[in-house]
Amino acid sequence: MSKSNAMLAPQAPADVSLTRDDMSFIAKLVYEQAGIVIREHKEAMTRGRLARRVKALGLGSVSEYCAYLKTPQAADEIPELINAVTTNHTSFFRERHHFDHLRKDVLPKLVQERSARRGRIRIWCSASSSGEEPYSIAAVSRDVLGARSDIDFRILATDIDTDILAKAETALYPVDQFERLPSDIKPLLKIEAHGRGEARISDDLRRMIAFKRLNLIERWPMTGPFDVIFCRNVFIYFDTQTKASILDRFVALLSPGGFLYLGHSESLPQPHPQLRLIGRTIYERLP
Ligand SMILES: C[S@@+](CC[C@H](N)C(=O)[O-])C[C@H]1O[C@@H](n2cnc3c(N)ncnc32)[C@H](O)[C@@H]1O
Structure with missing residues (x-):
């Protein structure tokens, strides 16, 4: 059932x-599908959250929703x-x-180095949510x-979330x-x-950013290199194996001397031979 049909369906509680x-x-x-670990205490x-989908589809229960998800028609769901x-x-x-680190310690050096050869600077904000993080990056960069x-x-x-990306693109807060x-x-x-x-x-500031859907656990189309990668407050939802695999792929896309920022309560799943901790949740890619 499409979302719009569901809106017209009679709604029993x-x-x-x-x-x-x-x-x-x-x-x-x-x-x-997303690498997200839902722990039991998050029931x-x-x-x-599922109630929203049950209601939108005009279904009667979460069990019906689960049954629907098992059908081939549910791919769009x-x-x-x-x-x-x-x-x-x-x-x-x-x-x-x-x-502050990006503005004072990273960008001035990159600008000096790259302007001499009309070069590029690339920053990837890899779990950008409703846009506050990439717009803050754009603000200090400008x-x-x-x-x-x-x-x-x-x-x-x-x-990964298409609704939140659409919200981010409006740039309205x-x-x-x-x-x-x-x-x-x-x-x-x-x-x-x-x-x-x-x-x-x-x-x-909006023109400095390209918003795209990307699932961190799937294949990434970009070839890099990136000078800076933000991956903040998303590792907390992943298990060690998922984090380690994403981290290896970040390292492969980071320029030597580039920086990775993690969230305040996050750390590397294990020490990485090519990453050096240089500040609070700030890692530098070694040459
Ligand atoms: C708590 S928000 C963090 C937003 C921002 N990075 C910050 O620190 O303020 C986590 C974001 O990760 C996204 N996310 C979760 N799993 C993902 C995945 N597999 N691939 C890409 N993004 C994912 C969610 O949609 C959500 O917008």
Whole structure:
């Protein structure tokens, strides 16, 4: 059933209880499709998130939803399931020390080195959620780059969740999200009033970013190299094996001397021979 048909379907109150079998089925499917480990204590949260899909499809229960997911017609539903179960919490300049490091220690050197040969600078934000992280990267990058046009500068922002990527691309946020920001960084986002309590990130910053859907556990189409990779607050959802495999692929795409930023509660699954910890959750790729 399409989402729009579901909107027209008569809605009986759905049974959103989650049996042990349904929970293991969903957990297995989500792990296979996205690498996300749903732990048992997340059952209530999972139930709430699945309830959204049960309702959207006009189904009567989570068990019916699981039965539907087992049919061949359900292929289109898998991305919707993944969108429903992802946690997208983020904010502008979250874990600010990474943006300070990028602005003061990384970009000035890269700009000096690359401008001499009209080179490129590439940054990958690999779990970009609703866009606050890549727009914060664009803001500090514009601050360092100024108006210079002798460098080919791009940010690739990717996420598995298509709904959240669509939101990111609008670049529209409630104004109170900006009001909470420290006064030294707020102007860097160059926001423009939009009405209805919202503001939009300037076109100048938006043009620096390409948003794309990318599942970190699938094949990546990019060949790199990247000077900087942000992978923050997504490793927490993965198991050691998934993290180790993604990490190897990050290292292969990072330029020697490039930087990887992880989230505040994340660390490498095991020490990596080509990565050196140089600051709080900041790793440098060795030559
Ligand atoms: C908690 S948010 C973190 C956002 C941002 N990086 C930050 O630190 O503020 C985690 C993001 O990871 C994304 N995600 C989860 N599994 C993924 C996967 N297999 N591939 C790509 N993105 C994934 C989710 O959709 C979500 O937007």
